[in-house]
Amino acid sequence: MKDFFTVTPLEEVFEYISSFPVVSDENIPVTEATGRILAQDIKAKEDIPGFARSTMDGYAVCASSTYGASEGNPAYLTLTGAIAMGKKSPDSISPGNAIRISTGGMLPDGADSVVMLEYVTEIDDTTLEVYKSVAPGGNVIIKGEDVHEGQTLVEAGIKIRPQEIGLLAALGKDRVDVYKKPVIGILSTGDEIVPIQATPGPAQVRDINSYSLFSQIINSGGLAVSYGIIKDDYQALFEKCTLAVKNSDMIVISGGSSVGTRDLTIDVLNALNNSRILVHGIPMSPGKPTILAKAGNKPVWGLPGHVTSAMVVFDRVVRPFVEHAGGKDLLKNRNQPYILAKISRNLSSAQGRIDFVRVRLKKSDNVLWAEPILGKSGLINTMVQADGLIEIDMNTEGLNKGTEVSVIPI
Amino acid sequence: MKDFFTVTPLEEVFEYISSFPVVSDENIPVTEATGRILAQDIKAKEDIPGFARSTMDGYAVCASSTYGASEGNPAYLTLTGAIAMGKKSPDSISPGNAIRISTGGMLPDGADSVVMLEYVTEIDDTTLEVYKSVAPGGNVIIKGEDVHEGQTLVEAGIKIRPQEIGLLAALGKDRVDVYKKPVIGILSTGDEIVPIQATPGPAQVRDINSYSLFSQIINSGGLAVSYGIIKDDYQALFEKCTLAVKNSDMIVISGGSSVGTRDLTIDVLNALNNSRILVHGIPMSPGKPTILAKAGNKPVWGLPGHVTSAMVVFDRVVRPFVEHAGGKDLLKNRNQPYILAKISRNLSSAQGRIDFVRVRLKKSDNVLWAEPILGKSGLINTMVQADGLIEIDMNTEGLNKGTEVSVIPI
Structure with a gap:
């Protein structure tokens, strides 16, 4: 049965997105996870940093030892040594004492702040002149200030950026669960279409759409699989579509801007196992003759044959479906730069x-x-x-x- | 000799970009070329399309046969048959005749336009009633209208998008010359840094920067190679730097926000073969202590150790250097979306x-x-x-x- 050609507004087309399933996930090294979609929340199992760290080069002190210190009225502290990077100081700090510390060093017990190098003079090996007071916590990252144990830091469904990779590293995770890339099958139809390696005869053109769509699928986070060129023949198209639907998470058929081919595509989409046409025409230009069917639980697109139309429809209509299939939470990744x-x-x-x-x-x-x-x-x-x-x-x-x-x- | 710490404004830092070399190129399949940088101009060796094509379903005619046609005063043409897709019609069209044609079909000799299906009625097998006139060239893409032979379509240095992939397909190119990905070596320094797989002891932290920079390098089109964690030791850093410079197109050293480590990095950078410090400090926040050296003809960066500083400096300062090394023409890819x-x-x-x-x-x-x-x-x-x-x-x-x-x- 041919459906009546009633266009579906774009926002109604998008309402179908959530009715389609999301692919399963896989566990991969973090070094391969850039741009992939996170499949589980990132939770902290520990505090980061695990200890109070200095953010400056200077001297770890009890802040109270510096109160009131100024150029005209410096405080004098006893210098008790220096803290090595990566080592916990065996000494603890009591009021009136100070210990040299570098950026990133671990604060010794008793210290609550760091006086910056710039505000200090070492008078001799054991005496420090301090020109400026520091508040408790000054120039220190406290334990758990970056991340605290139990905190959910990133939710599943976001696209992994370099900072998420850094966060995973900070948490000691060298592998991460991501969604698999959804497999998108591409079919190109038309008696006039020849492979790009061929020299087109009269009236023939090369198969552009299979390649531009391939590239768009990659850019959308999908895995593109090309099923080649299919002649305008019901049985051939039906068989290739059935195969592609079986092996893919979604298929896109391009070609068929002529009424005859469009009818053929519709007939095949209607005949696929457990299939129905959801959208037959979208009030947009270019791209009006776009078709969306659901075969089993998989989206099957009939895209216009004109190269530009197919590309614009893919970018503006199909892409969010690919992203959804690939686990991307479209509400959490919503700001389109322009x-x-x-x-x-x-x-x-x-x-x-x-x-x-x-x-x-x-x-x-x-x-x-x-x-x-x-x-x-x-x-x-x-x-x-x-x-x-x-x-x-x-x-x-x-x-x-x-x-x-x-x-x-x- | 230690250079005097004079900051270099960011625009002056960028003036160094063009003084660094660009990597060589390689020939790869178009299906792998998305996002890569084109290494040679794309020129057309043929017209596309190679023949006049219909953009609509309708009837190929001589436009003059339809002049004056209207609802009230239709033109009557002789229908001589139909054109199969992908085939050149053996018939030619003379004034008064018409032949059925589908979208994408090749115009027969003699025809100069296509009357749309919507404006025509087939009275009988050989008689066509036409309600609307068409101008010469109407509903036709003429030979070479998309691309004409000899035309330079895309210049080297651009990042390949799906449409460039489509264009290459249209031209019959299934392989393309692209710049190699520049190899960027990453060194992480600091006695307090441990591998991310380790459980940090007291005063130790995991190596975040090697991973966030790895991911940023990938996103910038580079190939990241990690040289691991190097202790704050002149000889160790010098040897690893020398190795990394030899095997990479650029290196980034992170760590060393303390004065001591920064001095160590500067000493090592000064000591590298045929090296000089170009930038020692940039008036930006975060990121002031950034260092840029030139070792031989390769950029060597000393990035701040703080994770956020390192990431911001990479994104805002280092990235264009990576892109330039990778062949990207920064003037042709200049609009940053926001x-x-x-x-x-x-x-x-x-x-x-x-x-x-x-x-x-x-x-x-x-x-x-x-x-x-x-x-x-x-x-x-x-x-x-x-x-x-x-x-x-x-x-x-x-x-x-x-x-x-x-x-x-x-």
């Missing part, structure tokens, strides 16, 4: 759909301009020239030259 | 230095606030809590609550 610029010309836009316009950034007269790249959505070079996309929402008829826009890097 | 927010409290800042303040983003009352994370620069957890950095320049004394700031994601 570049502010001014639109360089008037731009019209149809109401009732979201427009994603490719733009090139150009600085002139100290203004950063976003220049719309006009060109048909079949042209890969328009994406190559683009630095980013601007989104013109459903209710905006267009933008006037000079309007400030947020350019989403692509 | 997130606009308002600072949540008054923030003071010393004049005469650049402050990089860690901030957490929080939405409330529909405003995105950047909350400064206050905490000593020895605390890794302050970086974990941070969503980004804001930069307060040399000449700004501070920011008032509500001031708009650009948050650089970290």
Whole structure:
């Protein structure tokens, strides 16, 4: 049965995200975990640091021994020695005494603060002149100040950055549980498509989409697996789709911008085991003919065949599905960085759909301009020239030259 | 000889970038090239597409046959057949004729445009009623419209995105020349540092910096090689540095925030073969005690030992050096995306230095606030809590609550 072609607004498409499953996890070395998605909370089983440390070069003291000290009225303390790095001092400090300490050194028992080198003169081997008072805790990181035992520091679902790697190292973890990379199968359809290694005959074109999608999947944290080029043939497409669904967490089919191929794709998606069409058309440009089906519990996308349309739909629509499948908590990773610029010309836009316009950034007269790249959505070079996309929402008829826009890097 | 401690403004530090060499290149499969740096210009050796293609489902015609056609006054054309996808039509079109064509199909000889399906009715097998005129070139991508032969499409030095991968596929290139990843050696110094697998004894701490820097190097496009933990000993550090310089394109030494260790690092850097100190101190916070030396033609960094300082200096200062070494053209990749927010409290800042303040983003009352994370620069957890950095320049004394700031994601 062919579904009736009713478009689904983008925010309703996104409501399907959470209905799809998340992949399982694996345990990997921290040195390989950069950019992966954390699969369990990071909790501290110990205090960090495990002891009070000096943050400065200076002298460990009892703060009270320095109260009132100034240039004109220094305090005089007894210097009892120096603390070696990485060693606990056998001596303890009592009021009136001081001991030399370096940045990162462990405070001796009895000391509660460090007077900075700059405010001290060693009069002789045992006498210290102090010109400035220090408060208790001054120039010290106390035990557990960075991390305290039992604290949950990072929650599962975040993308691991260098600082999380550092935190894991601090906690002594050289391995970490992360979500596996979701396996995304790519199918490219069309009688006119030939492998990129081939010289296209008349009327033939190379298979661009399998490669640009491959790269986008990698950038989204997925593992791309290409199922090659499938002719516009129901049985061939059905069989390859069935295989791809079985072996993948999600599949993307590209090609089929013609009505005939689109119908073929819909027929195959409907026929897959335990399948239904969730979305058939999204009010966006480019990308209106996008299809989303659910086969078993897996998302199957029918992307437009035009290279630019397929790329924009992947970036703006499919990507969060890939990220969700890969365990990323989309609410905890929600701030999309962008570049502010001014639109360089008037731009019209149809109401009732979201427009994603490719733009090139150009600085002139100290203004950063976003220049719309006009060109048909079949042209890969328009994406190559683009630095980013601007989104013109459903209710905006267009933008006037000079309007400030947020350019989403692509 | 110890150099006099004169700080070098950040922009002068950056002037050294171009004085360092770039790594050599290698040829890799396009499927592995995402995020790598292109080492040669991409030039087109052919037109893409190689023939005029329809961008719509419809009928290939001579535009002149449709002139004046309207709902009230349709044009009648003779339908001569249909064009198969991927095949050149044996028929040519003359005025008065039309041939069915799908999106992506090759225009037959004689046709110059495509009338969309929506504006046509097939009266019978050979008669077509056309309700709307089309201009020459309408709904057609002409030969070479995407890419024309001889055109330089992308210049060496850019970071390869999915669209460049797509372009390479379009041009039939399944391999591409990219710069090798620069090898960055990491040395961690300090008598108090123990491997992360160890349980630190009293006064000891785990080697965080080797891991956070490892991850930052990966994110900067480098290949990180850890040379382990070196005791605060001249001979040991000299030997390990000499080895690391020999085997790497750049080295970063972390640790040594105490005056003694810093002096040791300086002594070793001065003693390296054919070496000189370029930078000894940068007016920035955190990160003032940063050292840059040139050993032979390789950059050698002495980073502060505090974890946060080391990370901020790497991100804001060292990273462009790594990118340059890796072949990235910093002028062609210059727009740093950010997130606009308002600072949540008054923030003071010393004049005469650049402050990089860690901030957490929080939405409330529909405003995105950047909350400064206050905490000593020895605390890794302050970086974990941070969503980004804001930069307060040399000449700004501070920011008032509500001031708009650009948050650089970290």
